[in-house]
Structures are given as C-alpha cells and as structure tokens.
Amino acid sequence: MTPEEIYTFLRIEDLSEAEDALEMELFELKKSILLKPLLRQTLRSKILRLEKLSEIATSLNLPDGNQLQAFEFNPVKTDEVLQLWETYMKAKSNWKKLFSQVSVPWQAIELLGQGLEMELAFSARFENRDWIEEEPVFGTEPDPMPVQNGLKQAWEQGVKTFPELEKNKSELPKELLLALKRLSLLPKYLKL
Secondary structure, three states: OOHHHHHHHHOOOOHHHHHHHHHHHHHHHHHHHHHOOOOHHHHHHHHHHHHHHHHHHHHOOOOOOOOOOOOOOOOOOOOOHHHHHHHHHHHHHHHHHHHHHOOOHHHHHHHHHHHHHHHHHHHOOOOOOOOOOOOOOOOOOOOHHHHHHHHHHHHHOOOOOHHHHHHOHHHOOHHHHHHHHHHHHOHHHHOO
C-alpha cells in the first residue's frame, strides 16, 4: 500500500501519525462491532475495513500483536433449554472479552470468524417452532435477563425442553418467545 493510500484511508497527513490513527480506527471498529449482534451481512463492510487496516499494518511493519488466547466454545448437547442458553451466554461473554482485547486488525478478523461460527453453532440448536406470530428484530439483541428469568421460571415449573416450552407458550413471557424465535431463525443471517 502506498503512503498516499495510507494517508487517504486513515485521514492523516504524515506517516508518523499512522500507527496512532490505525489504533484509533481499530478501537472504533471494535466498539461498533461489540454494540451490535454478529450478523454476516452487517459485518461485511467492517471486515473489509479491518482487512485494509491489516494491510496498512503490514506495509508499515507494525508489530504483529500479542499471542491471541484461543477462543473455544461447546454448544452442549442437551434437551434442557436453560442449560443451552446459559452455555451460549457464557461463550458469548467470553468471545466479547477476547474481542475487546485484540490489538491488531488480523486478530479482530480471526475472532469475528470464530464469533460467527459460535453464533451459528448455538443458534442451530434452538428449534424453530411455533413460538409467536410477531417477528423478531435481528439488528438488536434481546435483553438477556428477561430471557434468562423466563427460562428459569419455566424450568422451576418443570418446563425444560423445546416441546414443553412450546406446549406452555401461553404462560411464557413475550420477550422469551420472541428471543426463542429470533434464535431459531438466526442461522439464515449467519451463513454465507
């Protein structure tokens, strides 16, 4: 990448400003990504921007960053929806923590791919059933606490599996039903 392309992309006037500008751009991208759900379509432009930043970092011979901690997740094989939800929330929290710590663009790109894989692996476990007529919003994530509380209340009443939740849906909070529907439809927004 030429110095002129770097000036234009980072909106700087001198190469001495490039490293700080790149760091600020990465910070802003990470912040933006962490505020929204991970959806392949909405991440496309951010990934392209991260690829350009990575190219700039390589052109400027910037450090390659610290060793990235491995991100692992395990979508448990269980019929109990509460256990699946809790495992999903724990994996998502761990992913966000790791993503907030990345210091170079290529690490962000790698973790975004892993985050999308995690979302797909977990959402594929949420069964598509007749939850609710209302359509969920995919651009924002539901507040996890009402979902968690709704699943706990159902579990305490002996309603633990997807078929049991569907059978008792008239007694479940609307927020929970919308979240279950959103999760069951999410895979189509995560695949290429």
